[in-house]
Amino acid sequence: MRFDTVIIGGGLSALVCGIELARNGKRVAVVAKGHSSLHFSSGSFGLYNAEHPLKAIAELAPTHPYSKIGVERVEALAAKATEILNVAGVSTNGTIEANHYIMTPTGALRPCWLSLEGTVTAASDKSLDFKSAAILYPEGFLDFYTQFVSDELQGLGVNTSLHSFALPELSIRRNNPTEMRSVAVARALDKEENILALANIISHKTGDAEVVIMPSVLGFVKSDVQSRLEKISGKRILTVPTLPPSVEGIKVERALRTTFERMGGVIFNGQTVVSYAKEENVVATVTTDKYVTLTAEEFVLSAGSFIGGGLESDRNSIVEPVFGVDVAAPQGEFTTRDIFEPQPFMSAGVVTDNSFKALCGGTPIDNLYACGAILSGFNGVKEGCGAGVAMVTALEVAENILNK
Amino acid sequence: MKQYSENNFEQCTKCTVCTTYCPVAAVNPLYPGPKHSGPDGERLRLKSPQFFDESLNMCLNCKRCEVACPSDVRIGDIIQSARIKYSAKKPGLREFTLANTDLVGSVATLAAPVVNATLGLKPVRHIVEGVMNIDHRRIFPKYAFGTFEGWMRKQRKAQAKFAKQVAYFHGCYVNYNNPPLGQAFVKVLNALGYGVQLLENEKCCGVALISNGFINKATKQAKSNLESIRKATSKGLDVVATSSTCTFTLRDEYEHLLGLENGDVRDNIDLACRYIYNLLSDGNNTLKFNPEAPRIKVAYHSPCHLERLGWTHYSIELLKLIPNVELVKLDSQCCGIAGTYGFKKENYATSQAIGESLFTAIEASGCDLVATDCETCKWQIEMSTTKKVLHPIEILASFLL
Numbered sequence: 195m196r197f198d199t200v201i202i203g204g205g206l207s208a209l210v211c212g213i214e215l216a217r218n219g220k221r222v223a224v225v226a227k228g229h230s231s232l233h234f235s236s237g238s239f240g241l242y243n244a245e246h247p248l249k250a251i252a253e254l255a256p257t258h259p260y261s262k263i264g265v266e267r268v269e270a271l272a273a274k275a276t277e278i279l280n281v282a283g284v285s286t287n288g289t290i291e292a293n294h295y296i297m298t299p300t301g302a303l304r305p306c307w308l309s310l311e312g313t314v315t316a317a318s319d320k321s322l323d324f325k326s327a328a329i330l331y332p333e334g335f336l337d338f339y340t341q342f343v344s345d346e347l348q349g350l351g352v353n354t355s356l357h358s359f360a361l362p363e364l365s366i367r368r369n370n371p372t373e374m375r376s377v378a379v380a381r382a383l384d385k386e387e388n389i390l391a392l393a394n395i396i397s398h399k400t401g402d403a404e405v406v407i408m409p410s411v412l413g414f415v416k417s418d419v420q421s422r423l424e425k426i427s428g429k430r431i432l433t434v435p436t437l438p439p440s441v442e443g444i445k446v447e448r449a450l451r452t453t454f455e456r457m458g459g460v461i462f463n464g465q466t467v468v469s470y471a472k473e474e475n476v477v478a479t480v481t482t483d484k485y486v487t488l489t490a491e492e493f494v495l496s497a498g499s500f501i502g503g504g505l506e507s508d509r510n511s512i513v514e515p516v517f518g519v520d521v522a523a524p525q526g527e528f529t530t531r532d533i534f535e536p537q538p539f540m541s542a543g544v545v546t547d548n549s550f551k552a553l554c555g556g557t558p559i560d561n562l563y564a565c566g567a568i569l570s571g572f573n574g575v576k577e578g579c580g581a582g583v584a585m586v587t588a589l590e591v592a593e594n595i596l597n598k
Numbered sequence: 599m600k601q602y603s604e605n606n607f608e609q610c611t612k613c614t615v616c617t618t619y620c621p622v623a624a625v626n627p628l629y630p631g632p633k634h635s636g637p638d639g640e641r642l643r644l645k646s647p648q649f650f651d652e653s654l655n656m657c658l659n660c661k662r663c664e665v666a667c668p669s670d671v672r673i674g675d676i677i678q679s680a681r682i683k684y685s686a687k688k689p690g691l692r693e694f695t696l697a698n699t700d701l702v703g704s705v706a707t708l709a710a711p712v713v714n715a716t717l718g719l720k721p722v723r724h725i726v727e728g729v730m731n732i733d734h735r736r737i738f739p740k741y742a743f744g745t746f747e748g749w750m751r752k753q754r755k756a757q758a759k760f761a762k763q764v765a766y767f768h769g770c771y772v773n774y775n776n777p778p779l780g781q782a783f784v785k786v787l788n789a790l791g792y793g794v795q796l797l798e799n800e801k802c803c804g805v806a807l808i809s810n811g812f813i814n815k816a817t818k819q820a821k822s823n824l825e826s827i828r829k830a831t832s833k834g835l836d837v838v839a840t841s842s843t844c845t846f847t848l849r850d851e852y853e854h855l856l857g858l859e860n861g862d863v864r865d866n867i868d869l870a871c872r873y874i875y876n877l878l879s880d881g882n883n884t885l886k887f888n889p890e891a892p893r894i895k896v897a898y899h900s901p902c903h904l905e906r907l908g909w910t911h912y913s914i915e916l917l918k919l920i921p922n923v924e925l926v927k928l929d930s931q932c933c934g935i936a937g938t939y940g941f942k943k944e945n946y947a948t949s950q951a952i953g954e955s956l957f958t959a960i961e962a963s964g965c966d967l968v969a970t971d972c973e974t975c976k977w978q979i980e981m982s983t984t985k986k987v988l989h990p991i992e993i994l995a996s997f998l999l
Contacts, residue, residue, distance in 0.1 A: 195879070195911065228668035229615045363627055370630035372638075377618045378627070439614050455927075463930070464665030465908045484908030485865070501611075502668065 196489045197223045199595060200480060202467050203496035205230030206581060207566025209450040211494055211588035213278055216457035218596050223488055224459060227466045227503055230447055236435035237442025238296050241272060241307035243578030246292055257571040259587050262548045268586055275585035282453040284446055285311050295319050297434045300339050301346030305578055310442055312420050314407060314432045326353040328400035329407045332379050333360045334368040337437035338409035359395045361388050376436045380414035389419060393426035409436045462486060467516050476560050492595050495552060495564040504568035512542045519552040520545040522570035536576040543570030550591050563591040605676050609669045610637035616663035616673050621932040622656055625951035629656040632663035636673035643680060650684035658936035659809055660902035675854045682813050689811040692730040696938040697810035700802040703774030710743040733946035737981045739775045746777035750796055760793030765830040767839040770802050771973040782995035783840055783870055789998055790883050797826040803847040806938050808855055820852050824860055831866045840870040840991055842904035842971040871971060871990050872912035886999040893922045897965035900930040901972035913971055913990050920997045926963050931956050935978035957982045969993055
């Protein structure tokens with residue numbers, strides 16, 4: 195099957211790149227090996243962990259993906275990423291100039307560039323804009339740490355109270371206690387009778403706290419459950435992300451996939467690119483493990499890092515398994531003993547030139563670009579820049595392809 | 599990653615993405631979902647078979663868990679293999695009747711008008727429910743009066759005149775219920791310059807035997823089919839099927855669930871829509887369409903097993919080639935019937951709940967008709983919506999000049 199561009203990977207970076215190309219008239223295919231790591235994300239986006247991200251980005255090493263783009267273009271592309279999220283119906287708060295803070299599933303406040311509407315956020319990590327909170331959680335739900343959240347809130351001077359609720363449908367789920375998960379709760383809360391029952395619980399059983407804090411499980415398909423609960427109960431409701439699977443992350447992926455397909459993009463689900471054909475220095479076709487051969491002018495390698503399968507490793511080496519392009523791996527040990535320290539393997543990835551063409555034996559391949567987590571030179575966890583690098587490099591690659 | 603088990607359950611990272619996309623877990627809170635039933639449970643079952651749980655029978659084997667999995671775990675295969683290995687539930691009369699599609703079909707086609715009229719009667723359906731536990735609301739597919747194979751025997755000479763040939767795996771549904779689909783396939787292949795022949799001895803692919811617990815019979819039939827397929831491929835013929843589930847069973851389930859080696863012929867077993875799309879894209883073949891055919895709006899539904907094959911876009915792109923067809927792609931989701939699953943009384947509510955959002959989307963699409971590559975999806979959608987459902991090949995054939 196013939197396309198203008200084939201993108202290998204189906205995560206944040208791949209979909210943002212695909213949307214930008216498709217809305218500029220390109221016929222684009224995405225090859226997705228299962229669903230993406232957005233399912234394990236909070237649904238919020240980081241650009242860089244620093245009070246003023248752009249100032250910090252300007253100081254980064256030349257091998258960092260942001261440095262290849264330059265701070266001015268990073269700023270412009272980050273704005274475009276926000277616009278694309280908006281087009282996809284993902285409404286966010288936040289600015290490029292200064293980070294704000296979001297609450298993690300364990301209650302800690304962490305810097306953030308774009309956060310989703312209705313989540314617990316703060317302008318600084320020292321205070322919140324409410325003084326009392328009722329923490330409300332479904333009975334038997336294990337992926338939300340109420341006591342941690344409560345302790346952190348109290349440390350920030352917020353009075354807290356804990357309340358649980360049960361719904362008949364959720365009580366049945368508890369027959370399989372390990373499967374009482376965020377998505378199951380969120381699905382139950384898509385139903386009108388459960389929305390009304392929960393609104394009643396919020397109205398009558400959460401005291402007179404300023405805000406009601408709940409895990410992010412408010413509707414799986416429906417997007418207005420939180421606002422409806424607020425309207426019926428008359429209370430301000432805020433959410434905190436849960437442990438995976440992340441309902442908000444899933445909603446972001448779904449919104450991006452739908453937008454991409456609406457713009458004419460094609461997604462090949464549940465398959466992995468296993469081989470390719472090259473003519474001179476140009477990739478001609480790729481073939482998947484489902485025997486689907488795709489021909490294109492341009493190819494984008496956006497298959498993620500180790501979890502996504504974009505990178506593979508054994509004890510001695512790290513490789514990119516499809517094209518065998520150059521990978522920058524740590525010189526010494528791949529890991530350090532302290533799990534909370536930045537792990538050297540996390541900065542490993544594909545080496546590109548400044549236009550993000552992947553290098554093979556030191557030479558760029560003319561029509562093979564790389565973007566997102568597969569790139570080398572950054573540590574998404576330590577730098578809090580995984581989402582930023584994913585979207586900014588995706589848009590830089592899209593622009594390079596469109597300008598060809 | 600190195601594999602140590604028979605299946606690849608150790609690659610599971612417990613991310614729960616599979617359960618998120620399981621159509622059964624979404625509507626039935628009693629089903630623990632694919633992660634729990636598959637890789638989680640397998641770890642325990644390897645220690646002792648007593649960890650097998652009959653809730654695995656709630657799995658409808660759609661394989662959407664496998665399509666969703668980011669780690670390539672064959673979750674659906676793990677669950678089906680565990681059912682085959684450990685389930686204490688023995689198949690009864692109902693399972694026998696539903697699973698033996700060719701035996702039942704060959705009897706029913708002899709007296710099709712009587713069988714169709716009888717199975718259409720409400721009191722009869724209530725009796726069937728009482729005796730067999732087949733839900734009385736379920737509408738049976740109509741049987742044809744005369745089989746497709748019978749029709750093909752009369753075509754043998756005409757088909758042999760074509761220099762290029764393919765072997766057609768028609769499946770029970772085309773043979774006993776819908777010979778016109780097989781005839782449409784022959785018409786399209788003939789228009790492309792290919793003659794169509796039958797396999798030497800086609801048996802039911804066995805998908806219903808596998809899901810209803812008749813593993814020995816399924817294995818026997820699979821071996822026979824592979825023998826016929828080998829005879830065809832050794833003559834240089836490709837084996838093409840219109841049914842996505844037959845194709846999937848022949849290519850993947852024979853090896854993964856029945857443990858039969860089919861690697862030597864797997865590449866020669868193809869789905870009709872993909873085969874025809876590829877013929878049309880190589881530049882040497884064209885089809886002539888009737889320019890005066892009326893314009894119609896078609897909504898395409900992607901069957902689960904076609905999603906798992908990874909080939910839905912071939913059917914979609916093929917339909918897009920027809921000048922007077924306006925195509926709408928429905929969001930890919932299970933229709934709920936899963937072959938014989940939705941016929942069983944205990945599954946009826948789950949089956950219809952799974953399909954509900956699909957039925958709503960179909961009605962809202964404003965389509966004239968629905969297209970899909972799977973016969974049981976067709977039964978489910980025709981029973982549950984106001985729309986008629988055709989195979990893409992039937993639509994293609996009707997637009998030919």
